Amino acid sequence: MMVHPLDPADVQRLDSAHIWHPYAAAGTPALPVESASGVTLALGDGREVIDAMSSWWAVVHGHSHPRxxxxxxxxxxxxxxxxxxxxxxxxxxxxxxxxxxxxxxxxxxxxxxxxxxxxxxxxxxxxxxxxxxxxxxxxxxxxxxxxxxxxxxxxxxxxxxxxxxxxxxxxxxxxxxxxxxxxxxxxxxxxxxxxxxxxxxxxxxxxxxxxxxxxxxxxxxxxxxxxxxxxxxxxxxxxxxxxxxxxxxxxxxxxxxxxxxxxxxxxxxxxxxxxxxxxxxxxxxxxxxxxxxxxxxxxxxxxxxxxxxxxxxxxxxxxxxxxxxxxxxxxGQWRVQVPAIESALLDGLEPLRQREGVADVRVLGAIGVVEMAEPVDMSRTTAAALDHGVWIRPFGRLIYVMPPYICTPEHIATICAAVDAAVGAATKRTENQ
Known part of the structure; x- marks a missing residue:
């Protein structure tokens, strides 16, 4: 039997039917990714988003690095x-x-x-x-x-x-x-x-x-x-x-x-x-x-x-x-990249400390964390960040990022804006409860 390439809709449908993702109930929807290059994930629906998680903190050089x-x-x-x-x-x-x-x-x-x-x-x-x-x-x-x-x-x-x-x-x-x-x-x-x-x-x-x-x-x-x-x-x-x-x-x-x-x-x-x-x-x-x-x-x-x-x-x-x-x-290029990311994350995330519902903001190296006073809705906060062109994976009370070291100042500014939106989504949910 000839096997035909799956289109993105088939990938998502068959994934939900058969594949069990981490820390999730069977059948929980997942976003199809068609390709990844540098700091960018190309999603099945045509969107391109920054991988602010370094795909669980691993892709420090960026995706598909030629070396x-x-x-x-x-x-x-x-x-x-x-x-x-x-x-x-x-x-x-x-x-x-x-x-x-x-x-x-x-x-x-x-x-x-x-x-x-x-x-x-x-x-x-x-x-x-x-x-x-x-x-x-x-x-x-x-x-x-x-x-x-x-x-x-x-x-x-x-x-x-x-x-x-x-x-x-x-x-x-x-x-x-x-x-x-x-x-x-x-x-x-x-x-x-x-x-x-x-x-x-x-x-x-x-x-x-x-x-x-x-x-x-x-x-x-x-x-x-x-x-x-x-x-x-x-x-x-x-x-x-x-x-x-x-x-x-x-x-x-x-x-x-x-x-x-x-x-x-x-x-x-x-x-x-x-x-x-x-x-x-x-x-x-x-x-x-x-x-x-x-x-x-x-x-x-x-x-x-x-x-x-x-x-x-x-x-x-x-x-x-x-x-x-x-x-x-x-x-040793990371020795320049990581301090630059740290500085940019501090500039972009520290103002969120004043936002209602935010318990703490902390940055160390290429790690930025906004801790909320209450647990966040993962789906709502993730969607808010995606709308700003960034992939994040909040958990518990934490909205955090660990971007690839090759991120530019523009990338980090976009990531911080997305975290700001995610905080807003988390706060809105709390107010509506």
């Missing part, structure tokens, strides 16, 4: 995939070298996986096997702070916020971890940081294996920002207590928060990266760790091997594209 397309083409002509058990290949080795170059010197071991959530799963396994390897099998739980988000697989869900997050449905099923209060917001005093870390210290019982946090920026748990001094104090606490420090930089890494990585110079024991690792070209993540962690796991008590092995681990296509993306980041 990433070329890297994929070159690799596809040689080898698209080969199993990684017992075999290796040049793209995986080149990417590992690049990752080791851009992260802290203590991180010398690279484990590849398919997604950020799985990178967190791997990090948790590493921590638990490490503690077994050094003679502490009783250390089976993790410490984190409230307001966090680390992914949707089961171990990752167990360290997400248990009440305000998206996984309250699984209470009683997930592993029971230990939660400190939400971290003090950016601008905390030294005394506030000391008091918070002292409280966290009191939560480290004999069964704690590691502490995991999103440094500087809490992502899908609430888009909250905190101070580097707090992260440094938490890292020191882990070292003093003999537990591992896991930095989940899947969202905050690759320049998004103003540094290549939020934990630069703090030497995390385990670092999770993903999202922008491939420039949003395809899925890939990595968990980096130290020689000490690797040696403990290698011991008989530690299990002898890290017990994890995704089928598409170190996919050559993804590794080749990721290597090119990392090289582009190493070239």
């Amino acid at each position: 990433l397309v070329a890297a994929a083409h070159r690799q596809a002509e040689t080898m698209s995939h080969v199993m990684f058990g017992g075999l290796t290949h040049r793209p995986a080795v080149e990417l590992a070298q690049a990752l080791i170059e851009v992260t802290d010197p203590v991180l010398t071991k690279v484990f590849y996986s398919d997604s950020g959530s799985v990178a967190v799963e791997v990090a948790i396994k590493m921590a638990l096997q490490y503690q077994r390897g050094i003679g502490h099998p009783e250390r089976r739980r993790l410490l984190t702070w409230r307001g966090g988000y680390h992914g949707d697989t089961f171990a990752a869900m167990s360290v997400c916020d248990p009440e305000g997050g998206m996984h309250a449905l699984w209470e009683g099923t997930l592993a029971q971890q230990v939660f400190a209060p939400a971290p003090p917001a950016r601008g905390a005093t030294p005394d506030q940081i000391t008091e918070y870390v002292d409280n966290m210290d009191g939560l480290i019982a004999d069964d704690i294996a590691a502490l995991i946090i999103e440094p500087i920026v809490q992502g899908a748990g609430g888009m909250r920002f905190h101070d580097r001094a707090l992260v440094a104090a938490v890292r020191e606490l882990c070292e003093r207590k003999g537990i591992l420090f896991i930095a989940d930089e899947i969202a905050s890494g690759w320049g998004r928060a103003g540094k290549m990585f939020a934990t630069e110079g703090l030497n995390p024991d385990i670092l999770c990266v993903g999202k922008a690792l491939t420039g949003g070209f395809m899925t890939l993540a990595a968990t980096l760790t130290t020689q000490a962690v690797a040696d403990a796991i290698k011991s008989p008590a530690g299990g002898g091997a890290l017990m994890h092995g995704p089928t598409f681990m170190a996919n050559p296509l993804a590794c080749a594209v990721a290597t090119e993306s990392v090289r582009m980041l190493q070239e």
